[in-house]
Amino acid sequence: MSNDARRRLKLAGAALAASAVLLTAACSGGGGSTASNGKVTIEFSQWWGSELPKGDLQKIADEFHAKNPNITVKLLTQPYSSLQDQTTTAGVSGTLADVVGLDGAWVNNLVKQGALDNLSTEIKSTKYDDSQLASQIQIEGSTYMIPVVNFVYPLFTNDDLLAKAGVTTPPKDRSEFLADAKAITEKTSAKGWILPLGTTNPNGVQNDVMSWLWASGGSMLKKGQPDLTNSGVKDTIDYVKSLYDAKVVADGTFTLQEPDKSTQFTNGQVGMMIDSLAHITTIRQANPNLKFSISAVPAADGYTGKRGIPYASWGIGVANKSAHKAEAWKFVQYLMSKDVNANISSLAHGFPGNSTATPDFTGADPLYQQAFKIYQAGYPANEFVGLPTSDQLMRDFDTELQKVLNGNESVDAMLTTTQATWKKAF
Numbered sequence: 001m002s003n004d005a006r007r008r009l010k011l012a013g014a015a016l017a018a019s020a021v022l023l024t025a026a027c028s029g030g031g032g033s034t035a036s037n038g039k040v041t042i043e044f045s046q047w048w049g050s051e052l053p054k055g056d057l058q059k060i061a062d063e064f065h066a067k068n069p070n071i072t073v074k075l076l077t078q079p080y081s082s083l084q085d086q087t088t089t090a091g092v093s094g095t096l097a098d099v100v101g102l103d104g105a106w107v108n109n110l111v112k113q114g115a116l117d118n119l120s121t122e123i124k125s126t127k128y129d130d131s132q133l134a135s136q137i138q139i140e141g142s143t144y145m146i147p148v149v150n151f152v153y154p155l156f157t158n159d160d161l162l163a164k165a166g167v168t169t170p171p172k173d174r175s176e177f178l179a180d181a182k183a184i185t186e187k188t189s190a191k192g193w194i195l196p197l198g199t200t201n202p203n204g205v206q207n208d209v210m211s212w213l214w215a216s217g218g219s220m221l222k223k224g225q226p227d228l229t230n231s232g233v234k235d236t237i238d239y240v241k242s243l244y245d246a247k248v249v250a251d252g253t254f255t256l257q258e259p260d261k262s263t264q265f266t267n268g269q270v271g272m273m274i275d276s277l278a279h280i281t282t283i284r285q286a287n288p289n290l291k292f293s294i295s296a297v298p299a300a301d302g303y304t305g306k307r308g309i310p311y312a313s314w315g316i317g318v319a320n321k322s323a324h325k326a327e328a329w330k331f332v333q334y335l336m337s338k339d340v341n342a343n344i345s346s347l348a349h350g351f352p353g354n355s356t357a358t359p360d361f362t363g364a365d366p367l368y369q370q371a372f373k374i375y376q377a378g379y380p381a382n383e384f385v386g387l388p389t390s391d392q393l394m395r396d397f398d399t400e401l402q403k404v405l406n407g408n409e410s411v412d413a414m415l416t417t418t419q420a421t422w423k424k425a426f
Contacts, residue, residue: 046101091115104385147313192248214308308381
């Protein structure tokens with residue numbers, strides 16, 4: 001999905017001023033309005049309307065208005081690629097819409113700019129039960145973004161290639177995965193696994209490397225700070241290196257990007273990949289005859305706890321300078337309510353941010369329901385969300401990891417070097 005297309009933002013002064021002028025005009029001065037009769041219009045800036053079935057987001061906004069006649073929601077819909085720059089610029093100029101759709105990678109910088117409202121304050125003042133939220137994106141213990149819909153990254157396995165390799169079920173732990181990857185590589189014309197580590201868009205670090213750590217309940221952070229030298233991270237890199245050394249990984253690792261995964265998997269060139277659930281439809285359309293399954297990312301041998309599963313989100317926040325924070329927060333609560341959140345997630349083919357909601361799978365691909373069971377059994381895990389300059393952190397990690405896989409650096413040296421680099425960003 002488009003959330004995967006993240007890049008580091010560098011805004012020059014002249015470009016910033018020009019963009020701010022454009023966005024201020026687009027956002028009607030950076031917020032909603034109050035009519036003489038006391039009725040309020042709030043603005044909701046997002047990319048969701050361009051990715052949902054046409055008119056469905058407007059219908060949700062209209063239903064909110066029907067329940068709250070004094071509040072009208074004006075949708076400001078832009079493609080994700082445009083909104084990313086606009087949101088950052090609006091954060092600097094103080095012209096964010098009252099309610100703003102967020103990618104987790106944007107949150108840290110927006111908070112530093114003072115652009116986002118502290119939702120922990122809203123939660124407390126309205127006595128909102130936040131135990132129903134599957135996750136919250138926090139900076140220094142305070143919530144600034146709530147994931148509305150989550151798009152998870154399970155393990156995809158090619159049924160036919162596994163069968164040819166003599167494997168009957170998807171791997172459940174790291175040892176099984178390595179054995180299956182070797183069998184596919186040795187007994188078929190395909191490779192066992194694909195690992196994209198191209199540095200242009202380095203999200204292979206979160207989706208294809210750290211996913212092994214999170215699947216085993218591990219963490220790369222400690223009290224919000226980098227903790228890359230812990231045993232869990234080291235074991236993860238050792239394991240990834242063992243896969244690479246076994247030559248079960250698709251060729252071109254150091255230049256491959258995320259889209260290359262689904263392309264090679266769809267074409268039967270690799271037997272297994274970790275990828276977005278959103279690509280199920282794309283794979284079906286490109287190769288209707290391909291038989292494949294999904295399962296949880298394999299955990300470390302012997303691990304029995306809950307598994308973290310990588311995800312990307314449609315997040316939401318409230319502008320700190322909004323003149324209508326109460327109304328904006330009311331709309332956020334509405335989107336996170338059980339039935340409404342289930343509806344949005346069904347329309348988006350994602351999973352609810354409300355942990356009590358269940359999407360409607362009627363007519364949907366059976367794999368979505370299977371993925372939902374995986375999602376419910378584990379927890380959403382992406383520790384890069386909310387970190388400062390997350391793309392660059394991944395790129396720094398990626399650069400050192402390539403040295404390890406090439407045999408030019410030890411795992412311990414790699415993690416120590418990357419830890420020092422990361423600490424500068426924090």
